[in-house]
Amino acid sequence: MARHRARQQALQMMFQWDVRRTPPEEIVGGYYGSLLISDDEEATPPRDEFAEELFRGVLADLAGIDERITRHAAHWKIGRMPVVDRNILRIAVYEILTTDTPAAVIIDEALELAKRFSSDDSAQFVNGVLDAVRREKVTSGIELKPD
Secondary structure (H helix, E strand, O other): OOHHHHHHHHHHHHHHHHHHHOOHHHHHHHHHHHHOOOOOOHHHHOHHHHHHHHHHHHHHHHHHHHHHHHOOOOEEEHHOOOOHHHHHHHHHHHHHHOOOOHHHHHHHHHHHHHHHHHOOHHHHHHHHHHHHHHHHHHHHOOOOOOO
């Protein structure tokens, strides 16, 4: 459940960045600041390192990730995709290419995010693109190395 929540937090941060183009540090600080429940530090949810890793990792190789998504999204340019869908794809592609988490788990999590925050049609689209990225990784052995 912690990884699911982290992916959701990363999606929310990516959405904010994509819409506002605010510097990443401001997005992260503002995101966790908005979760402040009270002035009591013990009641404030802790920062999630995995969510931040996903967010920062996507931004570090955004051009490469977007190029890969565009290559596998027939007749879709990244800028024409719904904001939620493209950011679900960005996070999942980054995770597929940089972690040891099984691709099937990452794809399933992306589909859950698409169903919750977008639409069933989006889930089908996300599934098709991510499956193509997964197949490409298997056949060519491509990876991104996180810093």
